Amino acid sequence: MSLAYATEMRVHQWTGDLLTVLLFSGLAAGGILSGISITPVRVALALPLVLLVPGYAFISSLFPEAPDDDGTGFGTLERLVLSIALSLALVAMIAYVANFTPYGITLLPITVGVVAWTVLFSLLGLLRRARLPGEKRYRPTAGAHLGGLTGLFTVQSRRPGETRGAFEPESGRHVLLNGFLVFSVLVLLVGGAYMAVAAPSLPNEEPHTEFYLLSENGEGELTSTDLPTDLSAGETAPITVAIENHEGERVTYTTVVYQQQVTLSDDGRTVESVDGSEELDRFETTVDADETDQVAYEAGPTADGDVYVWFLLYHGDVPDDPSPENADETTRLTFAD
Structure with a gap:
């Protein structure tokens, strides 16, 4: 394998997630604003745009570095959980700002605002990763999602002074809290899916x-x-x-x-x-x-x-x-x- 090819692979590893976010944001904005009415496509575009990508871009700009060997920092699972929570708050903030525009709280300013936010912080995240040494840049790892998910419900023995992950439970109480967290995320996803399907069929306003x-x-x-x-x-x-x-x-x-x-x-x-x-x-x-x-x-x-x-x-x-x-x-x- 040539050095140039190896370098190209390394670039793809630490830029692929944010480049995917940028590409998806553009496709979602085009599909939503064009008035696409096919329900599965509308759900596939609206859900990540509202519940994931704006928060993920923001987290990536704040924390461009990979977790340390001792588990300090945000891994893939932590980033996904925080991205969902942040995305809801960010979309609500964008809708509040849209209320003071001539368009009001309508599809156009909210979609444009969410996409603009996502693009801005995705580019900022890429820039901040590029300034780090290669071995310190965050990159999604295969299998991290499933392994991290099972780790939410397993109490691991640690020696005194050893660092635990952000959501790694220390006791049965922490396992219950993690279970509530996962349940809350699932409720948000189901609620978002319902609104993506049902909202376009509801009347825009009362007569x-x-x-x-x-x-x-x-x-x-x-x-x-x-x-x-x-x-x-x-x-x-x-x-x-x-x-x-x-x-x-x-x-x-x-x-x-x-x-x-x-x-x-x-x-x-x-x-x-x-x-x-x-x-x-x-x-x-x-x-x-x-x-x-x-x-x-x-x-x-x-x-x-x-x-x-x-x-x-x-x-x-x-x-x-x-x-x-x-x-x-x-x-x-x-x-x-």
Whole structure:
């Protein structure tokens, strides 16, 4: 065997696991984001991506070295167990961050975040291993999984001062703890498999309608922060009534414009009394499923003083006495004297 060939084999030994993680991450991202619907393939892609590879890459970057001869350090079994626990925490963290992006907690940002994390720390792990002497670099060893697993449930005699492995039991109590650990990992794997299979078939969200008011700001953009509040009786200002239909079917909505003359507390936050109310207008809007309709409207109070102008949305028939209490959705403008 030539020196070059031997060197190539050694490189494959300490880089193979992380190169496999990188390759799998790319394949999983492509398969998941392309919307693949074949259940076994979806499970095979989603489970490792969520439950193993982000944690494994992170552990590899933190601990690039192989265990010492006395068992100090993380071997294959320890890395796998820690990888599963860390992966769950990391995916939860990525989902939390995704909540603050324009996409929200959806498939795209979570998949991209998990893959980006995995790629970054896999490359960092390879770099840190490369800087170690060859004999100190971690490399997966054949048979380590089964041998390490049986070692979780076997109490080995050790001389005083001898080092034990990270999960090597010292007593029957430690064997029970290791059994609980293995059981917990199996539960996580089964739960992850169920979600990988069932989650895509579950509805993305409960049927609902979003109802809100918008107005133009100084740049001509529609926003909910510049709604009119200082109009007098008889004055109006242009607003936009927005209806987002997430009911799963086409819906004809009725919007009732309803005015209340109120007495507010000194801080303007509490209604002390309702002094009069009347219906000002109503109109219908038909919105297709998963579509948004925006209706231009001139809004304003017809009385002086503290006035609420309510926009009451009904999905079906409007009751004889429409009010904020019986509407399906409500929003309002407040005009304070």
